[in-house]
Amino acid sequence: MKAIVIGAGRGARLMPHTADAPKCFAEVKGKRILDWGLEALASAGLDDVVFIGGYRIEMIREAYPHFTFCHNADWQNNNILESLMHAADHMDDGFVCAYSDILYTPQIVQELVKSPHEMTLVCDTDWRARYVARTDHPEEDGEKIKRDGSTRVAAINRTMPSEDAYGEYIGVARFTPGAAAKLRAHYDDTKAKYGNGPFQAAKTFRKAYLIDLFQHMIEAGEEFHALPTPGGYMEIDTNQDFQIAREDWEI
Numbered sequence: 001m002k003a004i005v006i007g008a009g010r011g012a013r014l015m016p017h018t019a020d021a022p023k024c025f026a027e028v029k030g031k032r033i034l035d036w037g038l039e040a041l042a043s044a045g046l047d048d049v050v051f052i053g054g055y056r057i058e059m060i061r062e063a064y065p066h067f068t069f070c071h072n073a074d075w076q077n078n079n080i081l082e083s084l085m086h087a088a089d090h091m092d093d094g095f096v097c098a099y100s101d102i103l104y105t106p107q108i109v110q111e112l113v114k115s116p117h118e119m120t121l122v123c124d125t126d127w128r129a130r131y132v133a134r135t136d137h138p139e140e141d142g143e144k145i146k147r148d149g150s151t152r153v154a155a156i157n158r159t160m161p162s163e164d165a166y167g168e169y170i171g172v173a174r175f176t177p178g179a180a181a182k183l184r185a186h187y188d189d190t191k192a193k194y195g196n197g198p199f200q201a202a203k204t205f206r207k208a209y210l211i212d213l214f215q216h217m218i219e220a221g222e223e224f225h226a227l228p229t230p231g232g233y234m235e236i237d238t239n240q241d242f243q244i245a246r247e248d249w250e251i
Helices: 033-042 057-063 080-090 106-112 127-131 177-194 210-219 239-248
Strands: 002-007 049-053 068-071 095-099 102-104 119-124 144-147 153-157 167-175 225-229 233-235
Touching: 002 033, 002 080, 033 095, 033 102, 033 106, 049 057, 049 080, 057 068, 068 080, 080 095, 080 177, 080 210, 095 102, 102 167, 106 119, 106 167, 106 225, 119 177, 153 210, 167 177, 167 225, 167 233, 177 210, 233 239
Parallel strands: 002 049, 002 095, 049 068, 119 225
Antiparallel strands: 095 167, 102 233, 119 167, 144 153, 144 167
16 A cells, blocks of 8 residues: 655745745754654555655655655646546555645554545544634635544535534545545546536636545545544644644644
């Protein structure tokens, strides 16, 4: 099973830190954001890393020559969903995927790889407390998960009322080999059907987020399950987030 790290975008809201370097190179407590994630993945035996790069990919190639690289050269005109699919050829044995601009604990990944389900999404159940200080990134923007009373995900989107959400998808997920095949098939089918028209919450298919495809798959009858974590995660999207992480992150 491989780890696929999605890190093609620039992260304009983290300027000036991304003026000449990838977002995941920003340091929190003496370590790059990316390195925190790599340590968490490696703790669960996931040290075969596929990195999807775009902005300043040459810096990442130089610093991490052991990665397998997929180049999303058109990163300015697409989004996370299309970016992930640049690594479609590396999914056959199953995979764990993770956003590159997040901090998460080793314990989260260790629990994730033990999941008995085909498709598992890590869900921060303490998410609203974390958003209190994130005034530059309100909770309305969170990738919220609703469950059906068990661990099964009933919906995942940004638009649901916060009080209806079980938690927030942290950007870390696991797919078995069979689930990876389903993911690719749904992507190919939706790409053929929607072209570059609207898709789920996205104005165009190319600008769709990964959760847009997840939601489509749920509506088509596919099962996703939530793995809860009460914290142990931080997203770094704005300079405010960056300062909070520098002060508060710990594992």
